[in-house]
Amino acid sequence: MDYNATTPVDERVLNAMLPYFNVHFGNAASRTHVFGLKAEEAVDVARKQLARLLGAAANEIAFTSGATESINLALKGAFEANRHRGNHLITVETEHKAVLDTCAHLEKLGAEVTYLTPNTDGLITAEQVAEALQPNTLLVSVMLANNEIGVVQPIADIARLTRERGILFHTDATQAVGKLPIDLAHLPIDLLSLSGHKLYAPKGIGALVVRNKTALIAQQDGGRHERGRRSGTLNVPGIVALGRAAQLAQSCMDDEAARLSALRDRLETDILVAVPGSAVNGSRTQRLPNTTNIRFADVDGELLLMSLNEIAVSNGSACNAASTEPSHVLKALGLPDELAYSSVRFSLGRHSTEADIQTAVEHVKQVVGQLRR
Known part of the structure; x- marks a missing residue:
């Protein structure tokens, strides 16, 4: 129940990528022989598969090692390329x-950053963004769907606002790609980041969508791969896997969203009924179909997570698992430390079943009861 941390590689994705390790093992940049051409062809197919899922043009896709690199490239690359237009950035707490962390780095290089505080439901509004705009605002970055509480921000409204003002807009869509429909043909988004291991492709592969005519300076040099945006030998097996994963997600997204939201609602409702003093963090209407974040009053948060040893859950982002601080997301919603510590994220996925839901509810009920006693 921690699919937002990572997903297993789909068997169909694995089968698609395997030949590119030892049969079609060529370097996609080696265009003078059949081995390289075969690899390049596979990359082109994957680029089109991902582009179709996102409603983008294939030449707008730049493959990276994952969402973290994509975000760094988007924010740092856009700041360096467009600094003459301003040095003010807007993002969300x-x-x-x-x-x-990337914004903090840019602040050391002279950027001014405004961090918007969401409402208690985790959402911001386009009006908040409008009020924060300055004459020197260069870029706005708002994630599409939150990885901890699952809330889905009003990206379309914010993107239209920034486009009207001639301001760049970036969205971290890592948790949304493959779960929610995204059509960049109708969304004025300039930069979009994603990671393969959130949609049943392996870790170590991701992409940054750079809309045509968006100025960006590469953050690593050496070969000018990916239309000069990201140098480095392409991870052909990973790229093939990401393309196949995108194709599968597109084919089953609506049905899977309906199935997972039903399972999520049952999990949530049953826990809230079975465990007094529990409540949902974040919006219950504008959110991902697979995610719920529930707080448990009068429970030691560390003991709670350690005791929930029959199910895989988390109390925040996997990237912050070693931190002893309460979730910065839940703190931004106004939760006191004790409730932020005793909140648990449940995130479902392709292999989640009704039996899993029943097991989780019974286990949570038992553990919370024991800890309270």
């Missing part, structure tokens, strides 16, 4: 650390 509940963003992933990949965004927050």
Whole structure:
């Protein structure tokens, strides 16, 4: 029940990528022989598969090692390329650390960053963004769906606002790609980051969508791969896997969203009924179909997570698992430390079943009861 941390590689994805380790093992940049051409062809197919899922043009896809690299490339690359237009950035306190830490780095280089505080439901509004705009605002970065509480921000409204003002807009769509429909043909988003291991592809592969005519300076040099945006030998097996995963997600997204939201609602309702003093963190209407974050009053948070040893859950982002601080996302919602510590994220996925839900509810009920006693 921790699919937002990572997903297992789908068997169909694995089968698609395996030949590119030892049969079609060529370097996609080696265009003088059949081995390289075969690899390049596979990359082109995957690029089109991912582009179709996102409603983007294939030449707007730049493959990376994952969402963290994509976010760094988007924010740092856009800042360097467009600094003459301004040095002010806007983001949200509940963003992933990949965004927050990158913004902190840019502040050391002269950027001014405004961090918006969400409402108690975890949502911000386009009006908040509008009020924060300055004459020197260069870029706005708002994640599409939050990795901890699952809330889905009003990206379309914010993107239209920034486009009207001539301001760049980046969204971290890591948790949304493959779960929610995204059509960049109708969304004025300039930069979009994603990671393969959130949609049943392996770890170590991701992409940054760079809309045409968006100025960006590469953050690593050496070969000018990916249309000069990201140098480095392409991870052909990973790229093939990401393309196949995107194709599968597109084919089953609606049905899977309906199935998972029903399972999520049952899990949530049954826990709230079975465990007094429990409540949901974040919006219960504008959110991912697979995610719920529940707080448990009068329970030691560390003991709670350690005692829930029959199910895989978390109390925040996997990237912050070693931190002793309460979730910065839940703190931004106004939760006191004790409730932030005793909150648990449940995130479902392709292999989640009704039996899993029943097991989880019974286990949570038993553990919370024991800890309270």
